[in-house]
Each structure stands twice: as structure tokens, then as C-alpha cells.
Amino acid sequence: MADLQGDEMRLFLxxxxxxxGIEAMFFAYRGFTADPDMILASKAYGRAHHRAIHFVARSPGTTVNNLLAMLGVTKQSLNRVLRTLLQDGLIESRVGPSDKRERHLYLTESGNALERELSDAQRARMRAAYRSAGPEAVAGFRQVLEAMMDPELRRRYHTLRETTT
Amino acid sequence: MADLQGDEMRLFLxxxxxxxGIEAMFFAYRGFTADPDMILASKAYGRAHHRAIHFVARSPGTTVNNLLAMLGVTKQSLNRVLRTLLQDGLIESRVGPSDKRERHLYLTESGNALERELSDAQRARMRAAYRSAGPEAVAGFRQVLEAMMDPELRRRYHTLRETTT
DNA sequence: CATTTTAAGTCAGCTTTGTTGACACTCCAA
DNA sequence: TTGGAGTGTCAACAAAGCTGACTTAAAATG
Known part of the structure; x- marks a missing residue:
């Protein structure tokens, strides 16, 4: 990457x-969200609910503050979503064992069921794309995406990977 | 892609x-939109305006119907955005020369100025990501994104490329 | 030529998801 | 014991999507 020829540089930059690349991101993101969106629409939930469910599934016991930083929305915006998920019994909120101000979030059984349904659909598309592109393309895909992230989110992205890989 | 070993398959699927990959898409998309969003916020426009401007810049003289298909929103939703851009003199609408029902859309001089400002910012991030990942990663990135698109949008994506490359 | 279809625009009303700002409560730590 | 952090909530608002109904003009079709 450091010793590219001038011509090669010009070719891809x-x-x-x-x-x-910008248009590819735009169109691909539409595909990326299309399948979960279909499922959610039939259940009176939206993309915001999906995101909350995803990250709670990913990091069981995560706090509200942590979730806020992940999602990059305001406390009020997340709270509205979280409240419906709590009321509907998809997410459970437990008072923090050491710090009692914190709420630790967990999926309930039915929360897990919805999470699985949503992520199965999303992963199916991802899997098809990965398979058709091949492992080397996937490695490149991941590299470019990572380089596009804001540093703070890249940090969080890595933290997520460490805790679960 | 056809003759992967079983182990290799399992490793990346x-x-x-x-x-x-899903999380990478989510975080990267945030970065992808962050810079234009900043500029837009200072000008009382939103992401929807950016998208309209982008595709009019990309395909000057495009019709409203074509734009609708690209953006995947309703006529009413696009119209609201388009109206402000017309009123503000960023986009010009000309009656179709052959079919007078159609309106052909063009950026005005100031429309072009804003387009350049937005896309310079977005391309700068893209360029940095491409450069740091290298040409092979970029090729893989594009391959995977393309495979993620809905077939109809992939068709449109290719059409766009043909007309301008 | 009459009819139907298409392209565009508009009005009204609703939903989701984001935003500010203000405020209360709990609890940890200095 | 006081200041600040974590959480929850109220109100009000904005952006951007949606549906449904309707108009106008022009093209296409019979």
C-alpha cells in the first residue's frame, strides 16, 4: 500500500x-436493511428496535450508556425504543450489581426469538454475498469498511469483536 | 469461489x-454519512436532499420517475425535497423535449457548488479508506457490496456506471 | 377521435426516529 | 455531604418516510 505506482494509484483513487464506491455503499445498505425491515414492519417495530436488540444480544448485560454510545443517538430517542421493548417483554433490565444506578440489559426468551429471526434474515443475505464474492474479497470488504469508520466507533467495533470472537 | 475447501468455507462464513460484517456495515455507514451530514446541517438540508442532488449530478437531465426508482421513496416524499431545491434554485426542472409530461432535472450553478462541497467531503473519507486498504481490498469491497444489492438496484447501479465511466 | 394510461404535482394526515431542553431521582466518590 | 454521573421522563419539535385521494397535461391506444 505504501509503494504503489503512480498509475495504479490513479486507477483506483x-x-x-x-x-x-459511494453509490455501491448506498445501494448495498438498502439491501442490507431490506430483509429485517420486512420482518419488523409486520411486528410494529422499526430499525431502531432492531439495532437495540442487536447490540443487547451481542453484549448481554450492557448498560444504557454503553448502548447509547454504540447507537449514536440521544438518551431520549433510545429510551422510547427501549421502553416499548421492555413493556413488550423482549428486553429485561436489571439494576447493576455493583453500581446500582446502572441498568444492565438482557434479552428475554421472546427477545432472543425475535433477534434470531431478524439476524437469520440479515445473515442469509450476508452469507450469500460473502459466498459469491469469496474469502479474499470479504477480507478486502472488511478492511475498507473499517477504514471508513470514525476512530471512536472503530475502537468500539474492535472491543465488540474481542469480547465475542 | 466454486472450489473452496470445506474448512475455508467455514472460516469466513x-x-x-x-x-x-453486519456490525462493520453499520459503523462504516455512520462514517460514510457523517461528513456530508455536518455540512447539510449548517444549511438546513438533510440527507434526503443530498441523495437527490447526488443522482441529479450523476445523471443530468434525469426524470423524476427515474430518480424515484433510484432513491426508492414515494413520489410525495421526493417531491417535498425536490420542491425546496427548486425554490432555492439549486435544481432546475425543464419540460421534456420529446415527452412533455416529463420533467428533466439539472443542477444549477449553485446546485453544482453544493454538490461539489458535499461530494468532496464524502470522497475525501472514501479516498482515505481506499488508500489505507489498498487496491485489492477495494476490489473485494466493491464485489461484496454489489452482491448485497437487490437485483433491481444492482441493475441500476450498473446502468449508472455505464453512462459515466 | 375517444378513451385510457402515464408523468408529475399536490393536499391532508399519520408514523418513526431523530433532536433540545428541563427536571427528578439514585447513588458513587471525593 | 456535596458534586457529578447514570438513568428515566416530560414536552415540543423536525426530518423524512408512508398512504390515499385528486388534478392536470400529454401520450398511447383502441
Whole structure:
């Protein structure tokens, strides 16, 4: 990467190449969310609920503050979503064992069921894309995505990976 | 892609790998939109305006119907955005030369100025990501994104590339 | 030529998901 | 014991999506 030829640089860093990358991100993200969105619509939930459920599933016992930082929304916005999930019995909130101000969040059995349904759909598309592109393409895909993240989110992304891989 | 070993398959198609890909998409998309969003916020426009501007810049003279298909929103939703851009003199609408029902959309000079400002910011991040990941990673990135798209959008994505590359 | 279909625009009303700002309560730590 | 952090909640608002109904003009079709 450090010792590219001038021509090679130009080939993949032209404005046109970058524009295509931008459009690819836009169209791909639509596909990325399409399947879960379908499921959610039939259940009176939205993408915001999915995101909360995803990260609680990913880090059981996570606190509200941690979730806020992950999702990058305001406390009020998350709270509205979280409240419906608590009321509907998909998420359980336990008072922090050491710090009693904190609420630790867990999926209930039915929360887990919905999570599985959503993530099965999303992973199915991902799996098909990965399979058709092949392992080397996937490695590149991951590299570029990581480089696009804000440093703070990249840090969080790595932290997530460490705790579960 | 056709002749992978079983082990290799398992290595990059595990649920955990797919989950990481999903999270990478989520965090990267935040970065992807962060810079234009900052600029837009200071100008009382939103992401929806950016998207309209982008595709009009990309395909000057495009019709409203074509834009609708690209963006995947309703006519009413697009219209609200388009109206403010017309009123503010960023987009120009000309009656179709052959079919007078159609409106062909063009950026005005100031529309082009905003487009450049937004896409410079977005491309800068993209360029940095591409450069740090290298040309092979970029190729893989594009392959996976393309495979994630819905077929109809993939078709449109290719059409876009043909007309401008 | 009459009818139907298409492209575009508009009005009204609703939903989701984000935002500020203000405030209360609990609890940890200095 | 006081200041600040973590959480929850109220109110009000904005962006951007949606549905449904309707108009106008022009093209396409019979």
C-alpha cells in the first residue's frame, strides 16, 4: 500500500472510482436493511428496535450508556425504543450489581426469538454475498469498511469483536 | 469461489464472521454519512436532499420517475425535497423535449457548488479508506457490496456506471 | 377521435426516529 | 455531604418516510 505506482494509484483513487464506491455503499445498505425491515414492519417495530436488540444480544448485560454510545443517538430517542421493548417483554433490565444506578440489559426468551429471526434474515443475505464474492474479497470488504469508520466507533467495533470472537 | 475447501468455507462464513460484517456495515455507514451530514446541517438540508442532488449530478437531465426508482421513496416524499431545491434554485426542472409530461432535472450553478462541497467531503473519507486498504481490498469491497444489492438496484447501479465511466 | 394510461404535482394526515431542553431521582466518590 | 454521573421522563419539535385521494397535461391506444 505504501509503494504503489503512480498509475495504479490513479486507477483506483479517481473521483469516478470513489463515486462508484459511494453509490455501491448506498445501494448495498438498502439491501442490507431490506430483509429485517420486512420482518419488523409486520411486528410494529422499526430499525431502531432492531439495532437495540442487536447490540443487547451481542453484549448481554450492557448498560444504557454503553448502548447509547454504540447507537449514536440521544438518551431520549433510545429510551422510547427501549421502553416499548421492555413493556413488550423482549428486553429485561436489571439494576447493576455493583453500581446500582446502572441498568444492565438482557434479552428475554421472546427477545432472543425475535433477534434470531431478524439476524437469520440479515445473515442469509450476508452469507450469500460473502459466498459469491469469496474469502479474499470479504477480507478486502472488511478492511475498507473499517477504514471508513470514525476512530471512536472503530475502537468500539474492535472491543465488540474481542469480547465475542 | 466454486472450489473452496470445506474448512475455508467455514472460516469466513461462520455466524460470527457474518455478525462482524453486519456490525462493520453499520459503523462504516455512520462514517460514510457523517461528513456530508455536518455540512447539510449548517444549511438546513438533510440527507434526503443530498441523495437527490447526488443522482441529479450523476445523471443530468434525469426524470423524476427515474430518480424515484433510484432513491426508492414515494413520489410525495421526493417531491417535498425536490420542491425546496427548486425554490432555492439549486435544481432546475425543464419540460421534456420529446415527452412533455416529463420533467428533466439539472443542477444549477449553485446546485453544482453544493454538490461539489458535499461530494468532496464524502470522497475525501472514501479516498482515505481506499488508500489505507489498498487496491485489492477495494476490489473485494466493491464485489461484496454489489452482491448485497437487490437485483433491481444492482441493475441500476450498473446502468449508472455505464453512462459515466 | 375517444378513451385510457402515464408523468408529475399536490393536499391532508399519520408514523418513526431523530433532536433540545428541563427536571427528578439514585447513588458513587471525593 | 456535596458534586457529578447514570438513568428515566416530560414536552415540543423536525426530518423524512408512508398512504390515499385528486388534478392536470400529454401520450398511447383502441
Amino acid at each position: 479517481t473521483d469516478e472510482q470513489l463515486r462508484q | 461462520t455466524d460470527e464472521q457474518l455478525r462482524q
